Amino acid sequence: MQAWPGSACPGRAEAFLEGAQLPQTKHSKPDWRMGGVTAGPVEDYLYSLLPPRDEVLTEIEGEAAKRKIPIVGPVVGRILGQLALMTGAKRVFEMGSAIGYSTIWWARGVGQDGRVFYTDGDRKNAEQARRYFARAGVADRIKIGVGDALELLSEEKQEFDIIFNDVDKEDYPRVFRLSIPRLRKGGLLVTDNVLWSGKVADPKNVEPSTKAIREFNRLLYSSPALFTTILPVRDGIAVAIKQS
Ligand SMILES: C[S@@+](CC[C@H](N)C(=O)[O-])C[C@H]1O[C@@H](n2cnc3c(N)ncnc32)[C@H](O)[C@@H]1O
Incomplete structure (x- = not known):
């Protein structure tokens, strides 16, 4: 489509x-x-x-x-920064950070005393991101992790105000299961690409990535612990607040 x-x-x-x-x-x-x-x-x-x-x-x-790195771009970047400002978030865990574009929006949203966890599987991305963080004046509030974002999340023992999910789409249902317990009550799970260029609405599309996103969206809306909306901006941003 x-x-x-x-x-x-x-x-x-x-x-x-x-x-x-x-x-x-x-x-x-x-x-x-x-x-x-x-x-x-x-x-x-x-x-x-x-x-x-x-x-x-x-x-x-x-x-x-x-x-051709699929960053969130500035319209969604502003939403991320605004969500951090609106909720007073101070600890953000980002899954799938690439060269750090969305990370910088989060870092500015959490302010000087906040902390953002950057994660990516590609070491070169992380090195490039580190240089951008220094130039953007936010390096001291970002912790860089290289490896599988889901494993890196499991290694952190604290609760988070926001978890941002932008990893490989087939992993989205697993991200759901791992990340909800790691959010504080009132915390947000924010996820990019949940409309997947509209493919989620095409019943003929049975690609693994599309099926995984459909399942993820179903989980978000059916969980009694969450209150979820999807903002149909760019490729769709899901915002789920953990109520209980
Ligand atoms: C869509 S890009 C992230 C873009 C970034 N959020 C932004 O908007 O600036 C996805 C990134 O996630 C990384 N990635 C995908 N699956 C991952 C995983 N399981 N663990 C860590 N990184 C992952 C890829 O290497 C890629 O750089």
């Missing part, structure tokens, strides 16, 4: 993208803008509203576009 039909009003988005000096794909949008489930012109409008990011975030957006 192609959920991104191309923009009916390209001018605004292209102006925004030029401003950010992002490399263009053959679709004339960076890869992290692909898969958006919002109608093209509406999504363009959302991006056109955004204030410019600082030098480091802008550079990571360009790097992610060039290397």
Whole structure:
């Protein structure tokens, strides 16, 4: 299912993208803008509203576009930062951090006395992220872990205010089972890509990743301990609060 039909009003988005000096794909949008489930012109409008990011975030957006790293991008990045601010979160565990773009949004959201746990299976990603964290002025509030995010979560004994899930999609049901007990009451499980370019709504799509996300979403909504909503922005963000 192609959920991104191309923009009916390209001018605004292209102006925004030029401003950010992002490399263009053959679709004339960076890869992290692909898969958006919002109608093209509406999504363009959302991006056109955004204030410019600082030098480091802008550079990571360009790097992610060039290397096709599927970062959350600035519309979702702002949601992450806002969720941290709204809940007063001080301890965030991030599963699947790549080169640290979403990590920086969390780190700024938790403030100077907060702590964000970066995790990724790729050591080179972690090295690059470490350099970005230093330049972004948030290195002292980020702990970097390299390896399987689910194992790294099990090694941490504390409870978290927020767990952010952006690992391989086949692992989502396992993330559900491991992460809920690790959240404090009132804590959030936040998950990217839960609409998976709209594939979750296509009954003919039985890819393992799609099936895993469907199962994950079902678990989120059927758990009596959670109150869940999905924000249909970009590729879908699930926000589940642990009530009991
Ligand atoms: C979608 S990217 C993360 C993007 C990042 N959250 C952002 O928005 O800036 C997914 C990353 O998760 C990592 N990954 C996938 N499964 C993982 C796992 N089980 N443990 C650790 N890292 C994992 C991959 O190496 C990849 O860099």
